[in-house]
Amino acid sequence: MPKTAIREGDVRIPSGCAIAGIMDRSGVRHDGGDILRSIELMHDRSNGLGGGFAAYGIYPEYRELYAFHVMYETHEARVATEAYLDVYFMSEKQERIPTEPVPSIKNPPDVWRYFVAPHPMRMNMSGLDESEYVMRHVFHINSQIEGAFVASSGKDMGAFKGVGYPEDIGEFYRIGDYRAWAWTAHGRFPTNTPGWWGGAHPFTLLNWSVVHNGEISSYDANRRYVEQFGYDCELQTDTEVITYLFDLLCRRHGLSQELAARIMTAPSWDEIDRMPPDRAKFETDLRVTYSSALVNGPFSVILGSEEGLLAINDRLKLRALMVGEKGSMVYFASEQAAIEVVCPDAENIRPVEGGIPFVAQLDEVARRKGLAACENSPVLNPLAHEVGVQPKRREA
Numbered sequence: 001m002p003k004t005a006i007r008e009g010d011v012r013i014p015s016g017c018a019i020a021g022i023m024d025r026s027g028v029r030h031d032g033g034d035i036l037r038s039i040e041l042m043h044d045r046s047n048g049l050g051g052g053f054a055a056y057g058i059y060p061e062y063r064e065l066y067a068f069h070v071m072y073e074t075h076e077a078r079v080a081t082e083a084y085l086d087v088y089f090m091s092e093k094q095e096r097i098p099t100e101p102v103p104s105i106k107n108p109p110d111v112w113r114y115f116v117a118p119h120p121m122r123m124n125m126s127g128l129d130e131s132e133y134v135m136r137h138v139f140h141i142n143s144q145i146e147g148a149f150v151a152s153s154g155k156d157m158g159a160f161k162g163v164g165y166p167e168d169i170g171e172f173y174r175i176g177d178y179r180a181w182a183w184t185a186h187g188r189f190p191t192n193t194p195g196w197w198g199g200a201h202p203f204t205l206l207n208w209s210v211v212h213n214g215e216i217s218s219y220d221a222n223r224r225y226v227e228q229f230g231y232d233c234e235l236q237t238d239t240e241v242i243t244y245l246f247d248l249l250c251r252r253h254g255l256s257q258e259l260a261a262r263i264m265t266a267p268s269w270d271e272i273d274r275m276p277p278d279r280a281k282f283e284t285d286l287r288v289t290y291s292s293a294l295v296n297g298p299f300s301v302i303l304g305s306e307e308g309l310l311a312i313n314d315r316l317k318l319r320a321l322m323v324g325e326k327g328s329m330v331y332f333a334s335e336q337a338a339i340e341v342v343c344p345d346a347e348n349i350r351p352v353e354g355g356i357p358f359v360a361q362l363d364e365v366a367r368r369k370g371l372a373a374c375e376n377s378p379v380l381n382p383l384a385h386e387v388g389v390q391p392k393r394r395e396a
Helices: 033-041 075-088 120-126 130-144 166-172 219-227 239-252 257-264 269-273 277-289 336-340 363-376
Strands: 018-024 051-056 066-072 089-096 110-118 148-152 157-162 182-187 203-205 208-214 299-304 308-313 322-326 329-333 347-351 358-361 385-387
Touching: 018 033, 018 208, 018 299, 018 308, 033 051, 033 166, 033 182, 033 336, 051 166, 051 208, 066 075, 066 130, 066 157, 075 089, 075 110, 075 130, 075 148, 110 120, 110 130, 120 130, 130 148, 148 157, 157 166, 166 182, 182 208, 182 299, 182 308, 203 239, 208 239, 219 239, 239 257, 257 277, 257 308, 269 277, 308 329, 322 336, 329 336, 336 347, 358 363
Parallel strands: 358 385
Antiparallel strands: 018 182, 018 329, 051 157, 051 182, 066 110, 066 148, 089 110, 203 208, 208 299, 299 308, 308 358, 322 329, 322 347
16 A cells, blocks of 8 residues: 555544444354444545445454455556565465445455465564464565555454445445354545545554544554564554554463553553552553553544454543443444344343443453353452453463
């Protein structure tokens, strides 16, 4: 994709966005029809400058391989990227992602997918673990190969995004043909950022995906923090820094997703002062250690991963985000109507509380974590609103 000098804040088009998520905790896969209807109902929250979807469980036959979704502006970009992948990865399959012509979608890139594994010899020589190896090569493609952009790079998941209204992007990518146990969606009215195919949400890295409604006023501080650890923030969206924060705190530092979310939405010092001493010390240590990971500004976020979905709001809840449930199904949306349109009898529809993560995990993950929690006697995070799971332990 184009490499420009435009950075966060150079463009300002203030308005709202729409986000939605649907998950089956049992792991049963569902087609993209419901997530399309949910995000389409919030059409007026978008302006056609960005829309997209993330889906988990869509490639069961290749679940052990990384699924690279790559956008190309030119044939030369594809040749260069495929030559690069041939050196550093072993490819099981590569193909053009099926798309459907949509009148409102103008000048789309050529989109391909590659099911790959790191080249064993190259990875051993690098001295990196598998996730770090993949991440660094994704960064290389996005920053060094002109006209190429890796839209997603996780296992058994993929992102489908672009410039357009989300319902048109869904039709373009034929979302209804895929089946997933978790879906997220985003309709974009860009805040501070230009509309371009790579900058549309979801923003992804490895198995993480983030859809975000809001404006990160702490972007520069957060960006400088993650760049110290080798993350490249060059993609013209504040959402990428949220994704990198989760990757840094969870994958590299070994924290649970719940605790990472707590760090990003840490309580105020006044609130900490009113806590019992042990709790106040814990919260103070978090804020001091991870002061640059505190995310300020109005925002609502849905994080997707191989574990499930996690939703958070800023501490003051300046952006709307609702949650509802029915049986094994969990629904998130910026508007209650976007839940009811796909599940009219959803139970206990309520707001996600400010600063408190709402966690929906696969039943299999919940059972595994529950067993580990019993065996290791962890210190739990009592503030997480959980769906059948306890936060994993932070080892000393």
